[in-house]
Amino acid sequence: xxxxxxxxxTSSGSSAAASGDLRGYEVLVAVCGGIAAYKTAMVVSALxxxxxxxxxxxxxxxxxxVAPLTFEALTARKAHTSLWDVSEPYDPQHLRLxxxxxLVLVAPATANMIAKVAHGLADDLVSTMLLSVAxxxxxxxxxxxxxxxxxxxxxxxxxxxxxxxxxIEPGSGWLACRTVGAGRMAEPNEIIExxxxxxxxxxxKAGTPSPPLP
Ligand SMILES: Cc1cc2nc3c(=O)[nH]c(=O)nc-3n(C[C@H](O)[C@H](O)[C@H](O)COP(=O)(O)O)c2cc1C
Numbered sequence: 001x002x003x004x005x006x007x008x009x010t011s012s013g014s015s016a017a018a019s020g021d022l023r024g025y026e027v028l029v030a031v032c033g034g035i036a037a038y039k040t041a042m043v044v045s046a047l048x049x050x051x052x053x054x055x056x057x058x059x060x061x062x063x064x065x066v067a068p069l070t071f072e073a074l075t076a077r078k079a080h081t082s083l084w085d086v087s088e089p090y091d092p093q094h095l096r097l098x099x100x101x102x103l104v105l106v107a108p109a110t111a112n113m114i115a116k117v118a119h120g121l122a123d124d125l126v127s128t129m130l131l132s133v134a135x136x137x138x139x140x141x142x143x144x145x146x147x148x149x150x151x152x153x154x155x156x157x158x159x160x161x162x163x164x165x166x167x168i169e170p171g172s173g174w175l176a177c178r179t180v181g182a183g184r185m186a187e188p189n190e191i192i193e194x195x196x197x198x199x200x201x202x203x204x205k206a207g208t209p210s211p212p213l214p
Contacts, residue, residue, distance in 0.1 A: 020196040023051035024204040027195065028101040030126045031071070033061020035176035036108040036142040036185040041066060043107060045074045046192045052199070055080065055097055059113070059126050083125040094128045101135050103199050107168075108142035108185045111153050117165065118156035130165075135205075136198050140168040140191050145181030168194050 027047055031037050047054050056071035057080040068079035083094065098104065106113065106126070113126060122128040130137065139160065147153055148170060161167050168191055173184040186194075 020050045020192075020200075022047060022196060022199055025052045025102045025199045026100050026205065027052045027054045027199070028097050028104045028129070029054055029056045029071075030104060030106045030113075030129065031056060031058045031062040031066065032106065032108055032110040032113045032126065033059055033065060034108040034110055034142045034185075035065060037062050037065040039185060039188050040107045041070050041074060042188040043105070043191050043195070044071060046188070047195065048075055050196065053077075055101070057081070057097065057126050057129060059110075059124060061110070061112075080125060083128055085125075094125055095132055098129050098133045098135070100205070101133070102202070102204050103135055103195060104129070104133050104137045105140070105191070105195050106130070106137065107140035107191055109139045111141075111143050111147045111150070111156075114139070114141060114153065114156045114160060118159040118163075137165045138168055138191075138194060138198060139165050140186050141170050141183070142185030143170075143183045144175060144177050145179065145183045148183035166198070 029044055031040050044054055044056060054075045055077055056075055058068060063081060068081055071079045116127040117130050122131050157167060168186045171184050171186060172182045174180055175184055
């Protein structure tokens, strides 16, 4: 896959967007059940605008916050919502998706999902994917301050970081529970730039070609 050598315009609003050509890269975005899931739509849209081929997987809780249709429209691909939704019995989707991906991004990452990964649990599509990854994983936690500062959550975050999952630290600010404090998911632009930098650190795997850019 040949990648463009010249910048191209985007509407993501970021100054780095023009240099962030991601054609040829496959990104798997996992969305968990938090209010910040709506911001992940902006991240997905920006990655698509940069030329990445993006698959989205959603937990059951995530689908209560944002409809799969939103991500399907943004990616022009089916959103993956169930471990059992296999197109071919010999081709488990969690393995196919993670094998093809150059990067997995989890945003928002709930306390629940972080705990599952830290303890090796695989009881739904997203957690099963996160245990079968073959590429870098960026995790963008988002939660209420008391949850973020809970020692069990902190221990789980440390455990997954030590295991090689890369954390995009949450910031401090206005939270969905209408308080101000730590635990706010990193801003979409920071997540987009971290994902872009992580992708561009390596050549794309020889995977499915990205759809042509408009
Ligand atoms: C309105 C609302 C907002 C929530 N926001 C968060 C959140 O930001 N972070 C979090 O860890 N859990 C949050 N939760 C709890 C999770 O949705 C819940 O733990 C769920 O089981 C997570 O499932 P998942 O990890 O499979 O997506 C929220 C729940 C509700 C009802």
